[in-house]
Amino acid sequence: MSRASSKVTFPENIRVYKTDYSEPSLISALEGHDAVVSTISGSGLKEQQKIIDAAILAGVKRFIPSEYGIDVCHPKAMEIVPFFNQKQQINAYLRSKESQGITWTSVATGPFLDWGLQAGLFGFDFKNRSATFVDEGTQPFSTTILPTVGKAIASVLTHASDTENKRIFVHSFRTTQKQLLEILEKQTGRQKMSSGQGGVFELLQAAMFKGGCGSDFETEFEVHNDLLELRPDNL
Numbered sequence: 163m164s165r166a167s168s169k170v171t172f173p174e175n176i177r178v179y180k181t182d183y184s185e186p187s188l189i190s191a192l193e194g195h196d197a198v199v200s201t202i203s204g205s206g207l208k209e210q211q212k213i214i215d216a217a218i219l220a221g222v223k224r225f226i227p228s229e230y231g232i233d234v235c236h237p238k239a240m241e242i243v244p245f246f247n248q249k250q251q252i253n254a255y256l257r258s259k260e261s262q263g264i265t266w267t268s269v270a271t272g273p274f275l276d277w278g279l280q281a282g283l284f285g286f287d288f289k290n291r292s293a294t295f296v297d298e299g300t301q302p303f304s305t306t307i308l309p310t311v312g313k314a315i316a317s318v319l320t321h322a323s324d325t326e327n328k329r330i331f332v333h334s335f336r337t338t339q340k341q342l343l344e345i346l347e348k349q350t351g352r353q354k355m356s357s358g359q360g361g362v363f364e365l366l367q368a369a370m371f372k373g374g375c376g377s378d379f380e381t382e383f384e385v386h387n388d389l390l391e392l393r394p395d396n397l
């Protein structure tokens with residue numbers, strides 16, 4: 163589904179339903195579908211409440227909310243990253259609707275590794291050869307590459323009963339900022355990156371790389387890679 167006003171383009175083989183997010187439009191888009199996978203942006207998170215209401219009326223069986231990060235329900239993480247509260251509220255809304263016939267699965271993946279390295283989310287500024295570390299960069303955290311995020315979501319739907327009304331944690335690896343830097347330096351043959359100042363992702367980095375804030379799935383939660391039959395990735 164895409165807004166009528168949207169300038170986003172899609173590959174030709176993707177069927178796109180243009181919607182104004184009104185109830186009749188959403189119901190007509192959702193009727194006959196088993197699941198909704200929401201990838202709505204941070205600014206549109208609240209719209210999900212309307213989509214969930216319409217999904218229930220349309221008989222959709224499973225809703226996957228737009229989460230895909232560290233544990234957005236972690237109290238410390240919510241304190242550090244205010245917009246996690248909106249994701250947590252959608253999670254609570256889904257729980258409150260279980261009796262109306264819809265099921266949900268939220269998918270925590272940690273930061274996207276491949277996308278995040280390019281975007282500067284991991285604290286590495288390739289142009290200026292600088293690195294910003296949280297707590298010396300030694301705290302382990304879970305991270306997932308985008309293809310595995312996609313496989314995990316597909317696998318949630320093919321393991322529908324095992325993942326019903328659950329928070330699911332998947333990752334490609336458990337690593338640290340320091341380990342990533344070592345690999346980057348080795349792979350690029352570059353000189354050591356100097357220590358730099360914080361960037362636009364400071365808030366997220368503070369929660370993701372600090373430890374004890376819901377980002378190290380192996381120690382804080384159960385990792386569900388085996389349940390979803392995800393093959394190991396190679397760091």
Ligand SMILES: NC(=O)c1ccc[n+]([C@@H]2O[C@H](COP(=O)([O-])OP(=O)(O)OC[C@H]3O[C@@H](n4cnc5c(N)ncnc54)[C@H](OP(=O)(O)O)[C@@H]3O)[C@@H](O)[C@H]2O)c1
Pocket residue numbers: 163164165166168169170201202203204205206209228229230231232271272273274275277278283
């Ligand atoms: N773990 C990570 O490293 C990581 C990284 C990035 C994102 N994420 C998460 O992934 C999810 C998707 O993020 P994204 O960056 O991919 O999103 P995005 O590209 O910024 O936006 C996705 C789509 O949301 C729709 N949208 C935007 N504003 C809207 C509004 N006000 N009302 C309705 N629809 C709206 C737009 O679709 P149309 O224009 O087609 O209507 C847009 O193309 C979020 O939950 C985000 O936090 C995680």
